[in-house]
């Protein structure tokens with residue numbers, strides 16, 4: 221299971237402020253804490269200041285790289301910002317993301333192929349996020365066909381079936397899980413990823429929703445996720461679900477996490 225730390229995201233108000241004020245210490249602290257939690261990549265999203273995005277993203281990349289040596293996941297819909305950031309990364313980054321939108325697909329894929337970047341492909345296109353599993357699969361098929369034509373190995377593709385909030389559609393998680401099953405069938409060599417916290421936008425007690433959904437998604441074949449690595453109960457749920465799903469040989473991950481104190485204070489003995 222590969223975890224991508226979600227916390228350096230300019231759509232979060234406190235992070236937006238740090239970017240605006242060029243507050244390196246705040247960003248570096250978020251980077252260090254997530255690195256310590258053992259993430260495989262740090263998501264880096266400069267947020268919504270369109271014209272400033274390339275500069276903001278470069279500043280974030282340089283600021284983070286000066287404290288931690290975890291590879292970065294460059295999170296932008298803007299090919300120009302991604303191209304700019306790729307020039308300054310010290311380690312091969314994950315690209316977050318391409319989609320069926322032609323300008324994102326054709327603008328980024330050649331770069332991905334050239335640099336051998338692991339790449340997230342969203343199951344959406346110009347028409348937006350499809351409502352049904354079958355329509356999302358049509359987008360995925362087109363994406364995979366194009367990626368293969370550019371010589372990108374299936375193993376570098378991280379397909380994101382997209383998790384939208386349950387607050388606006390209570391079938392949202394079911395559609396995502398169905399799409400995951402379909403991707404697993406048709407493209408067994410690709411990875412399955414999602415932005416976990418999306419599922420609970422606008423609802424109270426979000427971390428419970430995130431936890432339940434993570435467990436169901438793991439059972440559907442999720443092998444990587446953008447999530448809050450500082451949520452200890454979420455990590456405990458993850459370690460436990462992997463044990464139950466036969467993904468933890470000799471229970472090593474579980475027992476190590478237990479010994480490291482991950483479950484401290486969580487057991488009820490009454």
Ligand code: THG
Pocket residue numbers: 226227229231232233265295316317340380382383414415416417418446
């Ligand atoms: N797929 C892909 N990339 C993505 C997403 C996705 N990148 C962005 C997003 N979705 C995943 N990242 C986040 C980051 C933060 C939150 C949700 C998704 C979030 N934060 C809370 C907030 O801002 O209120 C709480 C954060 C806090 O303050 O700790 O919800 O789907 N490929």
